[in-house]
Amino acid sequence: MKLWGIADQVVRLAILLAIVGGVTVALRARFVPPSFGETGHYRAEAVTIAAELPVRYAGSEICAECHDDQEELRRRSYHRGLSCEVCHGAAAAHAEDFEAQQPLVPRARGEACLACHEYLPSRPTGFPQIIERLHNPLEPCVGCHDPHDPTPPEVPSSCAACHAQIERTKAVSHHLALTCETCHEAAPEHRIEPRSHLPNKPTAREACGRCHAEGADSGAEIPRVDLDTHGPRYLCWQCHYPHHPEA
Amino acid sequence: MPEDRSRREFLISVLQFPCSAALVAVCGPLATAAAATEDEASSERYFGMGIQVDKCIGCGRCVRACKTENDLPEAPFYFRTWIERYAIHADGRVDVDSPEGGINGFLPRESEGEVVRSFFVPKLCNQCDNPPCVQVCPVGATFKTDDGVILVDSDYCIGCRYCIQACPYGARFLDPRTKTADKCTFCYHRITQGLLPACVEVCPTGARVFGELKADASPLRRLMRMSRLQVLKPSLNTEPKVFYTELDGEVR
Amino acid sequence: MAGEHLERLETLHDQISGFIYPNEIELHWGLLVVLYPYITGLVAGAFILASLEKVFKVKEVEPTYRLSLLTALAFLLVAPLPLLAHLGHPERSFEIFLTPHFKSAMAMFGFVYAWYLMLVLLLEIWFEYRADLVRWSQRERGPRKLLHWLITLGSRDLSPEAVAFDQKAVHAITLIGIPSAFLLHGYVGFIFGSVKANPWWSSVLMPIVFLFSAIVSGISLVLIIYYVATLVRRETPDMACLDKLASFLLYALIVDLSLELLDFIHRLYESEESIGILSELIVSKLFISLTIVQIIIGTVGPLLLLTFSRFSQLPPELKRVAYFIAALLVQVGIFSTRWNVVIGGQLFSKSLRGLTVYKPELAGIEGLFTSIGLMILPFVILYVLVKVLPPWPQAAAPTAPPPD
Structure with a gap:
């Protein structure tokens, strides 16, 4: 078998290769999924499938349609940024048919509130935190706080209720005996509307100098510096952290 | 030109x-x-996420919501999103942990030595604009949609796991039930009908901000206007669409 | 089954040191994926050895020419099996041919493999054997006659021009084959070397290191098979051939070791972000498989043994045994090279803050037994191939047709 002067071996191999190639092309045409390549190198159908998965969290807008009273309360409270399902759990089934599912109603102490409000040093400072075993032990949180409007029933008696991190830091420092008021003046309103009435902070080196200056009227064990020569270009708290002063 | x-x-x-x-x-x-x-670039619906590290309180609600919303295995593995806790010590040592992905929150660390700073960092698929996972998928089972979200076609995935190797962020896993790759979809089934991703929906402090990157006004655009932004592992040129504010240099 | 799997993960969880991303608990490419580069390396190496005779006219290694080709084919047929077995959905593997993603290094596997198998190896073997096949089928009867006749595809021309054409074709295919073999295994290196997320893999040297370790492993495999085959056939091995094989093995080993050292020094000198965790990896989890097995037992050991036996005045019997032992050690070394790349690259977290562990399962599709089976299979195939297409010089039919 010799065609157009091409060697017999090559002709036979070419036929075999053509058969294999033809079968491959035919199989490919038969099996490539129909929607493949419509919008890119993937099955366009897969996008639809992904978009049609069931929803479990309904989103808080729909809750307000029935629970407008709680919603009204919550929207003016410190919890205004929370959606209902943070505490009540996924409730899309309930939103669909209110009898189909009973959303969670956490009432017991520590069931939901402590997930956010138990003191952890890694939490951002200023976020309201309590130390659970010291904060009205055994009382359920909802006994005193309405979760839809969690403003403390009494004005917090200590700064530590919100500033737990500072309190804890100070407690292990040389400044443990100082009260917050030694350095900060806080208007009583700060306890009710903290962000509208910010406490003040010391502004001059003399604030620390009251105890730490050479001639200060304070205990002999307190370290002294000469305010004129000790780092005169800086304010004290630019190098030292007053809540945990470095030795 | x-x-x-x-x-x-x-x-x-x-x-x-x-x-x-x-x-x-x-x-x-x-x-x-x-x-x-x-x-793809013309679409205005182009999704991204902002994460304000200084607002995360490590409560783990997002991890739990993600597992529920997306029917993930209940096991203490297989996370589409998770939270890491960093503790940077005075001597430069860095401790990181993420017990059960943070799904049950965090207990106080048993600390040794003085900690200089400590914080939580939520992690998830970065929905890279230049996604290495899509690049390596041999069959086109993972891809970028027109709205910029990276999806996995679990009916087409062959389970070779090359994408898991290629992801620099550990965001992918092999679903033990389907034997296919799986990862965060920005809750594609929610965002396409105007809902927020489940993790954003339940974040109590607003640490997670979801929105359209190219819209004139969106919560995300506002965040991008007001903050210094950082992405994870920028040197790999994956161009993440998850942006972090106040991110510490120790976070990888 | 799911429960068992979870339990396994739980135990792994206790053995982690430092921090890993939660999803990294599972190591995704196990023993089977170690086998894949190991086997393809043997293929590429055996083929490159075969081409030495044809292209570079190294006459001494002629006795191993056909054997090398058959070895390459036997291992090439097995090469995709470990990959297939490790897939989550092997039944969907055909998609890689249906809708190959051209930006994916892995999608190219099908094409590189098909090119190499069909257009290089099978063609070269066919042209090399065609004349012999015709002669064999003329003399034989029964199924063997039919089989040999079928393989010729009916091309039965034994004229000097036709046979000369065969030889020219073999030469041409070998010329294409060398870059193809480089492509095949360099490509396997690229699969790993191009993963920028993984600092242990990501290196431009990876394909080249893979290539030279492939050459090393291929030569040593053919040396082993040739030596064992002559023992079994109760023949005296051709000492000139063995000496040449040993020399090539020695040179390839030196190049291979130099490249790996270069890679090592380069990483150490650049000292990038990942250097801390990689150093920890080398001195802890990889100490035995890298330092002891790969470098000392698998590279330096055979290097010394080969140098000593090649250039000493040992009696040939002893020399042969020394070569054989060196070649076996090289196989152990190359296998652990593959292990250290594939497994080693997954033992550290991409957070660069911790190490995880890998314990191969025994049973199960991805287990040890499957791997052992897959390593035996190519030898079974080789046995069948040798029976059908005897590679021994004596088996080749005399050039002239037998007188009537």
């Missing part, structure tokens, strides 16, 4: 094809189909 640019991009993409020179000629029609995916 838009023409020059597109020509350059085409050349770059040709060079990216392993052994493309030989194959483009053989399989021309397929190659043009692949090139068509590059033309």
